[in-house]
Amino acid sequence: MTGGEGLLVRLDNVDKVFKRGSEEIHVLGGLNLEIPKGEFLALMGPSGSGKSTLLNLIGGLDRPSQGTIDISGEQIDALSGRRLAAWRARHVGLVFQFYNLIPVLSAQKNVELPLLLTHLSRAQRKKHASTALDIVGLSHRASHFPRTLSGGEQRRVGIARAIVTDPTLLLCDEPTGDLDRKAGDEVLDLLQALNREQGKTIVMVTHDAHAAARASRTLYLNKGQLSLAPLE
Amino acid sequence: MAGPINWLSQVASVTQFNFLTLPQRKGASAAAIFGIAGVVAVMVAVLSIAEGIMQTMDNSASPENVIVMRSGANSEMMSILMGDDVRIISEGPGLARDETGAIASPELFVVINLPMRSTGTDANVPLRGVGREAMKVRQQFSIVDGRMFQWGLHEVIVGVGAQYQFSGLEIGSSITVGQEQWPVVGVFHVGGGLAETEVWVDSAVLQPVYRRGNSFQVVYAKLESEDSFQEYKDALTSDPRLNVKPMRESDYYASQSEMLYKLITGLGTLIALIMGFGAVFGALNTMYTAVSSRTREIATLRALGFNAGPVVISVLMESLLLAFIGGVIGAGLAWWVFDGFRAATLNFASFSQVAFAFNVSLPLLVRGIVFAMIIGLIGGLFPAVRSVRQPISTALREL
Ligand SMILES: Nc1ncnc2c1ncn2[C@@H]1O[C@H](COP(=O)(O)OP(=O)(O)O)[C@@H](O)[C@H]1O
Ligand SMILES: [Mg+2]
Numbered sequence: 001m002t003g004g005e006g007l008l009v010r011l012d013n014v015d016k017v018f019k020r021g022s023e024e025i026h027v028l029g030g031l032n033l034e035i036p037k038g039e040f041l042a043l044m045g046p047s048g049s050g051k052s053t054l055l056n057l058i059g060g061l062d063r064p065s066q067g068t069i070d071i072s073g074e075q076i077d078a079l080s081g082r083r084l085a086a087w088r089a090r091h092v093g094l095v096f097q098f099y100n101l102i103p104v105l106s107a108q109k110n111v112e113l114p115l116l117l118t119h120l121s122r123a124q125r126k127k128h129a130s131t132a133l134d135i136v137g138l139s140h141r142a143s144h145f146p147r148t149l150s151g152g153e154q155r156r157v158g159i160a161r162a163i164v165t166d167p168t169l170l171l172c173d174e175p176t177g178d179l180d181r182k183a184g185d186e187v188l189d190l191l192q193a194l195n196r197e198q199g200k201t202i203v204m205v206t207h208d209a210h211a212a213a214r215a216s217r218t219l220y221l222n223k224g225q226l227s228l229a230p231l232e
Numbered sequence: 233m234a235g236p237i238n239w240l241s242q243v244a245s246v247t248q249f250n251f252l253t254l255p256q257r258k259g260a261s262a263a264a265i266f267g268i269a270g271v272v273a274v275m276v277a278v279l280s281i282a283e284g285i286m287q288t289m290d291n292s293a294s295p296e297n298v299i300v301m302r303s304g305a306n307s308e309m310m311s312i313l314m315g316d317d318v319r320i321i322s323e324g325p326g327l328a329r330d331e332t333g334a335i336a337s338p339e340l341f342v343v344i345n346l347p348m349r350s351t352g353t354d355a356n357v358p359l360r361g362v363g364r365e366a367m368k369v370r371q372q373f374s375i376v377d378g379r380m381f382q383w384g385l386h387e388v389i390v391g392v393g394a395q396y397q398f399s400g401l402e403i404g405s406s407i408t409v410g411q412e413q414w415p416v417v418g419v420f421h422v423g424g425g426l427a428e429t430e431v432w433v434d435s436a437v438l439q440p441v442y443r444r445g446n447s448f449q450v451v452y453a454k455l456e457s458e459d460s461f462q463e464y465k466d467a468l469t470s471d472p473r474l475n476v477k478p479m480r481e482s483d484y485y486a487s488q489s490e491m492l493y494k495l496i497t498g499l500g501t502l503i504a505l506i507m508g509f510g511a512v513f514g515a516l517n518t519m520y521t522a523v524s525s526r527t528r529e530i531a532t533l534r535a536l537g538f539n540a541g542p543v544v545i546s547v548l549m550e551s552l553l554l555a556f557i558g559g560v561i562g563a564g565l566a567w568w569v570f571d572g573f574r575a576a577t578l579n580f581a582s583f584s585q586v587a588f589a590f591n592v593s594l595p596l597l598v599r600g601i602v603f604a605m606i607i608g609l610i611g612g613l614f615p616a617v618r619s620v621r622q623p624i625s626t627a628l629r630e631l
Contacts, residue, residue: 053625061535062625082539089537096628100532104252116245117238117537161536 008169008201009035009058014067016053027053029224031067040195040202042212044230045221051205052097052173054221058203059171060088072168089117093162095172097205099154101146101161107133108142111160118165132160136190152183159190163200170194172204176211188214242542243549246533250522250550253529257522264511264518264611265558268604271507272562276592276600277570278500282493284591289489292425293482295458296328297369300451300468303477307488308341308450313476315446320474324467326460327453330368336453337365340438344409344431346398357394359409360427361435361448369452372423378403379418383434389418391428407431410441426485452481508607515611519551523619530619531627540620547616548609555608559601566600567592 016028027050035041043051056062057069060076069077071091079087088094101110111129120128133139136156146154155175162170172191176184192214194200204215212218222231254261300321305311313321322336329335340361345354360366364383367373381387388407395401406413414433422428439445455461465478479487523530530543571592 056625056628059535061628062623085534085537085539088535094535096532096535098528100528100535100628102249102529102532104249104256113533114536116241119238 006037007034008037008039008072009033009203010070011057011064012068012070014057014064014069016050016057016062017065027224028057028064031225033219033226035201035203037201038195038199040192040214040216041204042215042218043203043205043221044207044209044212044218047207049221050224051221055171055173055203055205058169059092059094060084061094086117089114089165091168093165093167093170093200095155095158095162095170095175097173097177099146099158101154101157103146106143106145107138107149107157107160110146110157111164113161114165128164129160132164133157135163135194136160137186150183152179152186155179155183155187156190159187159194163194163198168201170200170202172202174205174207176206176208184208184211239539239542242538243545246538246542246546247549249529249533250526250546251553253526254550257518257525260518260521261554264515264554265561267511267514268555268558268607269562269565271504271511271607272559272600272604273565273569274507274562275500275504275603276563276566276596277590278503279497279596279599280566280570280590280592282496282500283593283596284589285489285496286493287589287591288424288426289485290482291423292427293480293485294371294454295480295482296455297481298453298455298461298464298478299481299484300453300476300478301449303475305477308339309343311341311449313338313448313451315448317474317476318448318451320471321451321468321476322453324453324464326456326464326467328456334453335365335368336451337363337369338435338448338451339363339366340435340442340444341449342438342442344407346400346407349397349399352399355398357398358430359388359438360430360432361438362432363435366432366452369454370422370425370427372421372425373427374421375418376421377419378416381417381432381434384436385434386412386414386437387417388414388431388433389420390416390431392419392421393428394431395419397429401431409433409438412441504603508603511607512610515551515555515607516614518554519547519612519615520618522550523547523615527619527622527627527630531622531624531630534620534624535628543620544616547619548612551612551616552605552608555604555611556601558608559604562604563592563597563600567597 011031011033014028014031018025018027031054043054045051053062057064058071063077068075074087076084076087102113105113108129111132112125115125115128130139130142133142136159138153138156138160141149141153146157149157175187175191179187188211191202191204195202204211206212219226219228220230301308301311302313318338322334327334327336342359343356344359346357347353348355375389376392378389381389390401400407401416403416403418406415420432435448455464461480468474468476468478533543534540570590573590
């Protein structure tokens with residue numbers, strides 16, 4: 001199914017409809033998207049346009065109502081819940097909009113979390129997590145708990161947790177949304193470095209043009225479809 | 233890819249996170265624990281009454297003892313045996329013997345009224361007329377205070393249970409029988425058995441007071457061995473001169489206590505079920521709160537690739553842990569407060585009081601804890617399932 005060499009993500013004619021009681025919300029309609037390996041893609045669009053929904057579909061957190069999603073040769077919308085969970089653990093790094101760190105675990109333990117789903121030994125898990133924290137520049141905060149970290153630091157712990165399994169695809173939902181300019185820039189620097197130096201394919205949802213400028217390509221979501229320029 | 237080991241380690245780690253968050257939910261968790269503890273304490277306490285009565289009846293019975301009453305009599309009080317009957321009964325085959333002959337004790341059984349210590353109101357106390365053989369049949373008999381009554385005198389001895397339960401049975405005081413005052417001269421013990429709730433007197437003294445001539449009501453006899461019962465029974469029941477019903481002592485006491493045991497056990501179970509129903513709702517509420525406060529955390533774990541199964545199980549584990557703690561506290565409380573606690577109840581068969589001690593036995597403690605775990609399981613199941621029923625993307629949107 002996957003198109004040309006080097007194509008990582010392919011969404012084909014994807015619809016997403018949410019049902020809320022008797023009401024149907026058509027969020028995505030006939031959406032097509034191709035993301036080549038190694039791309040840093042920014043997704044923009046007005047609030048409520050379905051950016052998070054699209055990111056969730058790519059990350060296998062949700063299923064399309066219609067259409068297919070193919071990621072490096074795997075048609076993920078056809079996987080069972082259990083296999084999809086295993087697929088996520090292996091291939092996707094998620095940076096959540098609201099951090100979603102586990103409050104009772106230290107930064108180190110939060111980063112180790114996805115490794116519990118691998119066959120790595122305790123010592124290896126520790127080493128991998130330390131490396132990831134090192135990459136995001138937070139080795140000195142390893143034993144801190146989330147509530148004692150600043151927003152930017154929590155965001156970076158979240159990124160460390162997303163990259164610790166060395167995923168194929170890194171998905172970030174508004175990673176700079178609630179950070180000040182300086183902290184936001186640090187996060188963007190980090191994502192850019194991960195993209196350039198480690199070759200990570202990144203999809204970043206943002207409504208900040210300044211952030212989107214760091215990406216290699218920007219797409220706009222509007223009325224359930226993607227376009228190259230914002231609709232006015 | 234995700235083998236059983238991986239699955240188990242998921243259960244272990246998710247459960248661990250749950251337990252780490254427990255301190256944040258101290259209040260609700262403690263409420264659930266104590267709710268369950270209360271249910272278990274009440275249940276164990278009530279059932280220990282039934283166990284205690286059973287034990288008293290058990291202690292009363294010796295496997296080698298046989299009790300002979302007139303056929304058709306359901307209790308000693310309703311039986312009558314004439315002097316000739318008693319002689320034939322004592323000559324039956326298979327009885328143990330000593331230098332004075334077969335070990336068979338003809339006895340009288342009447343009830344008198346005495347005020348209970350607890351309420352001050354009068355209740356029935358068995359007054360048993362015995363001969364020298366009575367102590368041979370009941371080998372655990374011993375005088376623990378004062379002395380034995382003298383044969384032929386109007387003196388009585390009282391069982392420890394009777395003395396505990398009724399006032400006016402101290403050594404030196406006297407009881408009213410007919411128009412007379414009979415002094416209490418000693419306190420006896422019979423290994424925790426039913427006879428301890430009785431007052432004993434020489435049967436030869438009691439007969440004329442109740443105008444019994446030389447008749448008795450019951451014969452307690454000791455068999456050569458447990459196995460000679462059938463031979464003895466057959467001989468007595470086939471004897472045309474007799475119209476009697478020999479029973480093993482254990483069967484007799486079992487028949488006496490059966491109704492009471494069933495009633496109390498039934499009542500205890502009913503109370504436990506009603507209270508347990510309430511505790512299930514307490515646990516449900518606690519676990520719903522626990523789960524909903526962690527909706528996003530659970531969704532995060534699932535987004536990272538944790539399976540639904542381990543999440544469900546870990547919520548159940550938490551609920552079961554709370555229930556287990558509650559069960560242990562409740563059972564422990566019941567044991568601490570009630571084990572050995574003495575009380576009395578009416579023996580329906582003879583309408584006299586039976587003293588017994590609450591018996592919080594190990595199987596009962598285990599039953600209490602198992603009951604707690606069932607409450608925890610039911611209380612945790614629905615919240616656990618609910619915690620993963622929501623789609624991840626929806627749960628992640630909740631704040
Ligand atoms: N799980 C869901 N259930 C119901 N409605 C949803 C769900 N997720 C998103 N929506 C709706 O879909 C629309 C797009 O939401 P979202 O993807 O979060 O937008 P964005 O991220 O662009 O702000 C909104 O109207 C939102 O209310
Ligand atoms: Mg969004």
